[in-house]
Amino acid sequence: MTTAVLRVILGDQLSSRLAIVAEADKASDVILMAEVMSEASYVPHHVKKIAFLFSAMRHYAEALRKAGYTVRYVALEDEGSSQSIDGEILRAVEELSPARVAVTEPGEWRLRETFEALSLALPVPLDILPDTRFLCTHAEFDDWAEGRRELRMEYFYREMRRKHGILLEADGKPTGGKWNYDADNRKPPKAGLDSPKRLSFAKNTITRDVLALVKRRFADGYGRLEPFHFAVTRQQALRELDHFIAHILPSFGDYQDAMVKGEPFLRHSLLSAYINAGLLYPLEVCKKAEAAYREGSAPLNAAEGFIRQILGWREYIRGIYWRFMPDYATRNALDAHEPLPAFYWTGKTQMACIRETLAHTYDHAYSHHIQRLMITGNFALLAGLDPHEVHEWYLAVYADAYEWVELPNTLGMALHADDGLLATKPYAASGNYIKKMSNYCSGCAYDPTVALGERACPFNALYWDFVARHKDRFSANARMPFVYANWAKMGTERQESLRKQAQAHLAAMREGTL
Ligand code: FAD
Ligand code: DLZ
Ligand code: SF4
Numbered sequence: 382m383t384t385a386v387l388r389v390i391l392g393d394q395l396s397s398r399l400a401i402v403a404e405a406d407k408a409s410d411v412i413l414m415a416e417v418m419s420e421a422s423y424v425p426h427h428v429k430k431i432a433f434l435f436s437a438m439r440h441y442a443e444a445l446r447k448a449g450y451t452v453r454y455v456a457l458e459d460e461g462s463s464q465s466i467d468g469e470i471l472r473a474v475e476e477l478s479p480a481r482v483a484v485t486e487p488g489e490w491r492l493r494e495t496f497e498a499l500s501l502a503l504p505v506p507l508d509i510l511p512d513t514r515f516l517c518t519h520a521e522f523d524d525w526a527e528g529r530r531e532l533r534m535e536y537f538y539r540e541m542r543r544k545h546g547i548l549l550e551a552d553g554k555p556t557g558g559k560w561n562y563d564a565d566n567r568k569p570p571k572a573g574l575d576s577p578k579r580l581s582f583a584k585n586t587i588t589r590d591v592l593a594l595v596k597r598r599f600a601d602g603y604g605r606l607e608p609f610h611f612a613v614t615r616q617q618a619l620r621e622l623d624h625f626i627a628h629i630l631p632s633f634g635d636y637q638d639a640m641v642k643g644e645p646f647l648r649h650s651l652l653s654a655y656i657n658a659g660l661l662y663p664l665e666v667c668k669k670a671e672a673a674y675r676e677g678s679a680p681l682n683a684a685e686g687f688i689r690q691i692l693g694w695r696e697y698i699r700g701i702y703w704r705f706m707p708d709y710a711t712r713n714a715l716d717a718h719e720p721l722p723a724f725y726w727t728g729k730t731q732m733a734c735i736r737e738t739l740a741h742t743y744d745h746a747y748s749h750h751i752q753r754l755m756i757t758g759n760f761a762l763l764a765g766l767d768p769h770e771v772h773e774w775y776l777a778v779y780a781d782a783y784e785w786v787e788l789p790n791t792l793g794m795a796l797h798a799d800d801g802l803l804a805t806k807p808y809a810a811s812g813n814y815i816k817k818m819s820n821y822c823s824g825c826a827y828d829p830t831v832a833l834g835e836r837a838c839p840f841n842a843l844y845w846d847f848v849a850r851h852k853d854r855f856s857a858n859a860r861m862p863f864v865y866a867n868w869a870k871m872g873t874e875r876q877e878s879l880r881k882q883a884q885a886h887l888a889a890m891r892e893g894t895l
Contacts, residue, residue, distance in 0.1 A: 391485070415466060416457040427604035427778050441614075470482060515696060523704060538694075629649075631683055698786055717765040789803055833878055
């Protein structure tokens, strides 16, 4: 058989709705998928993330074969592998002599550059097809963004609701009369708030082989490999989605920001890894949430809050990434240069909130949004950690992490390193916020109500030091007048003590004793 088109599918493009598969000619085209070290090690990925993707890739390849496609699947230990995506495309082109090569645009800038360089090296044309799994194209986002002074997610989200007719009435008005029900969400945790039972999927031979492979080849890798509960096929991911909609969505909004010891999942959906890898489609997820509201099984604040995360935040974040890359990755507006402390990897710190978040991260390749933003992210912001080092950490440790989504969330939302392009106000908070939204502080070596001395919660003095350090930048911020009024009210002596205490926390952090 002569190959007409060599069609390449990356590990996070496991979707049969993409043109790369939908337009494939089963008689003459070959689909290429490859497990390669270059992708498995460009950051030190969590071992669960690698196992999830390899197992999902192998299952997807099997499903394609069963559906009649010819698949060239290169496993990690296959002899002759070049261990890179471009190397495997070149090798396949040499062996199969296709008339052309087609790829779907990748989720990371670095691979887009690789494909552009490859197109010059290949003896045949390389087509880069749009990634149609997203609800907003690059051109649509650019049209929306063009000429706006501020790129506010909320306005983008309203456009997306209108465009896709989600939670929209016949007269064009938002369902329930408001676009956003956030005021009804984000309650602190009530006593005994726990995570409803979660699904766990039986491991077949494919997954067991992958777990053995990852154990063998990534023995020193970050994270706990087993138990391994991830869905690895679209059918399983759909079960996870249905379970969430039926049992968890109704209380999603209420406890979106709550944090509870020993409860990594609470009322979150755990769907990001599946949506980002192509196993679920964002629109089907939103439509199921809307249907739950219309059928009366979920309240509007929960359905709207959940839909906003996907139709709003997720699409907006991707728009920001592609509009501002590659310059975006180098931004460091707050001039932060402190190296990432070792405890982000080891979990060894006396700060109970950080320890808890890092334990969830290590065990599950997951922590929920508020832990990412207000615990590990907030600490990095206050301590002035280098945005690039923080970004590489987030890209490595979460099963849902690809640069298009991780970078704007880390560098923009959490670290304000993009100078407020994404968030009007830095997400900086003292120990008081963590005390209010979690039960972490009760088991901590530090006291959230104390700012100075032995038992002082590091988030307190670091918060005020952050406020003082960036006074020129933020004192005119319309959303921060009370902060600077409080700082001024403290008087010089207390201000100096707080700044000294912050330096002591940073010194302890560098010594590994914080
Ligand atoms: P839920 O709380 O159930 O939310 C529902 C869905 O909404 C998610 O599955 C996700 O698809 C979407 N969503 C929610 N918030 C965001 C957001 N801010 N940006 C994009 N999508 C969102 N998300 C990733 O998918 N990959 C990342 O690498 C990633 N890195 C992050 C880094 C930082 C510093 C922060 C603050 C956030 C990051 N997020 C990332 C966003 C968010 O934290 C995760 O999407 C969410 O925690 C995933 O868990 P879940 O599926 O249970 O989400
Ligand atoms: C994350 C990842 C990993 C760990 N391994 C592979 C792989 O071996 N082969 C592959 O095609 N993709 C992998 N991926 C996903 C890619 O890194 C992802 O496609 C890019 O980061 C673009 O989003
Ligand atoms: Fe975190 Fe401070 Fe509370 Fe300890 S006291 S858990 S460091 S907020």
